[in-house]
Amino acid sequence: MREKHPIDERFQRVLLNAEATPPEAVRTALAARMGWTNNAQGGVLWKPLLIVAIGFLGAGTAAWLWSSSERADQVANLPSAKMEASADDTAQPIDPFAAATVEPTTAPSTVQDIDPAKQDVAVEVRGMTDGRHTTDRTTAAQRTGENGAVQGATKASPITKSTRARTSRTSSHHPSDTHRNAVSSLGEPAADHDAEKDDANSAKNDQHISRSQATAEPFAANNTEPAISKGSSGQLGNTGRIDPLPILTSASLASNTSSNLGLNDIQAVRLNNQPILPITSVPVGSPNPGSTQPGYVLPAGVWWIGAYAGMGAVNGQWRGTDVADLQRSERWRSTTQAGIMVGREWRNGWGVSAGLGLARVRSTFEHERLGETESVTEIDTTWAEFSYPGSSFPLYTWSIDSVAATRIGAAQRVDARNLYTAVHVPVNLSWHTTVRRLRIGAFGGLAAWIPTQRKGLSLVRSAQDGFSTTLPLQDAQLDSRFSAQLHGHLGLSLGYSVTEHMCLFFEPNVATPLFSFDGASAPWLTRPVVQIRLQHEFRSKAR
């Protein structure tokens, strides 16, 4: 049975349907929490942040792609690459594996047919570009026909050695079609060529000759250096057909007993119109066409992109004027941070990076405040004594005076959990050394600290009575306390390479404010943080 009570009834009658209008701050905070507006006071400007983050990522990716395409263009513009581009229709499809075998060879090569009887064979090694037949096969003999006899081709140039070495490497690594062709072109194995193949080769060679004549013109005019000679005469006599096979290998040369042609007999000369390509050039069709360096040359540095997250303690204090109450009321608790970074690390271990992230700082707010001052009416009763007229009986009268007094309210404790959010833009300089899979180093740098959102309570000095009163942190009056700051940080970096491209770092570090862009009171937060960073490096693919 529900008990009835006059107090209950009265309160229910009056208060059940009572209404009150909340302050505007409640609506604003609610709108911000629900995401109804992006411009709520103190709200995070997510859209600009997202745009900035996407911009960072886009710029990093574009820079990486641009550098890759630029290197690819450089390769494409190399003479060898151009020659490849103008290869005849019978050229074989690109065989990356075969291409890799001849990668070190730097100049096109042409082998002139060998006449074992006369031993008067001119062999011109101009290099080659890849496993396919080279198309520019201007022979020394042909040039001899144009320029006359070539004198004194007996001294091997430095190019000769390198060419030998590279050719030898090619042979030993890849007994491909090229190799077989090379063998067959030098004597006995040539008998394996059937007539049809010879015809095809002859047709191709005709084309090659016509092209090479065009390209050999400058050479014909300026050739002051002999090409390659074999034999004692020093003259190039045989101007017969051009063998379609471009590669001479040590193995093939050694096996070619009929021609008596040995590797030592081959001398390469520099052609005036054909620059010696640097060793770093890579033919088109290599496993990593975007790189200008062969596989065994380490890149100068690597780009990387990473994500980090960390948490730690906060040792904070308020700096500025009139912050004593603030100092007492706020206890700093913890911080978390997360974001993305892009950077570049060089082979010497140094690296630079930049990032964008969010950091949060938590604190508890406690403030003892007096309750609202209220006006009360105090009763003062004054007694008066007098004798009844004509008698000795005392009579008492009283008067009641009501006095309006101001009564200070009871002490009231206000507490809140404060949450501060800031955009964190770190720029780091780092150094690492590698010990097997471990990477040990340190890093330091600067970071922009841009407060964006805050929630909770803070104190302001009342202009009326001079007492500190609480105010929601979202209030615009407090904006000046949370201006942008410049932070510095320093830490250790201990990494473990999970894969070739992925490294996980454990980075304890300390961040502290260095400069505030507003001279008013501001929180000065030193944050020892333990951070984990996952880093993906854009290394060239494994060969």
Next chain:
Amino acid sequence: MYAVCLRYARHELEAQDLMQEGFIRVYEKLSAFRMEGSLEGWVRRIMVHTAINQFRKKAFQMERFGMEYLPEEPVAANAIDNLGEKELMALIAGLPDGYRHVFNLYAIEGFDHAEIAEMLGCGESTSRSQLSKARSLLQARIERKDALHHAGKASH
């Protein structure tokens, strides 16, 4: 709804927090509203539950009393009638947390002690004793106000 929050909160800032949290829950659960009853009543219930949950989250130690019923003296009928909405609200705000919630839930919202005990996580006897104590406190304060009121009138 702000008035409901004010009745359950210790002070205005807490009422504002309750209001905000309550409305967020309303918007989150709006799809669950089946349009069968009063929307206002549904929102009000959410507000009340938000306030109670907030109260329980703070792990407020419920005050327990040995007596379920305290001796209550009748209060003059006209004494309470003289008080307006603002005064009544102030009287409720002046109650300790435990009393305030039980009184709000029982006297104004109309819950019974079993429901209150379940909502607050306390026993029914605790709910009864706190209601009784709340009434006693309110009665004492009402009478004091009434006395002041009459005294003021008499002086003029």
